[in-house]
Amino acid sequence: LKGCPELSVEGDMREMAKTAAWSVSSCKPGNGVASLRDDSLDTYWQSDGAQPHLVNIQFQKKVQLQLVVLYVDFKLDESYTPSKISIRAGDGFHNLKVTPSAPRYIVSTMFRGF
Numbered sequence: 001l002k003g004c005p006e007l008s009v010e011g012d013m014r015e016m017a018k019t020a021a022w023s024v025s026s027c028k029p030g031n032g033v034a035s036l037r038d039d040s041l042d043t044y045w046q047s048d049g050a051q052p053h054l055v056n057i058q059f060q061k062k063v064q065l066q067l068v069v070l071y072v073d074f075k076l077d078e079s080y081t082p083s084k085i086s087i088r089a090g091d092g093f094h095n096l097k098v099t100p101s102a103p104r105y106i107v108s109t110m111f112r113g114f
Contacts, residue, residue, distance in 0.1 A: 015061060025054040041071065046080070053082075056093070065089075 026049035034044035047053035
């Protein structure tokens with residue numbers, strides 16, 4: 001995210017999100033994938049519909065992810081902040097599994113006000 005040096009990619013890691021196809025299980029008008037991916041802390045994805053709420057990220061070829069970073073703001077959006085986050089991987093939507101080799105992830109709430 002622009003303005004958040006804590007979320008910059010360093011060393012031998014590269015940002016892979018732009019090479020993926022993104023989709024969400026549901027969204028309110030104006031709060032879809034574009035708002036999720038626009039590098040702004042002022043916009044956001046807002047789901048609409050029954051749970052579970054999913055963000056799907058598909059790559060054209062197999063990739064090895066080392067880190068996933070999520071930004072949530074409990075103070076701003078308390079009732080909609082996820083209480084559980086699951087990262088799953090597989091060859092397709094029908095064989096996704098939580099695995100010991102899943103990438104580590106960071107959920108950050110410390111950037112409000114940047």
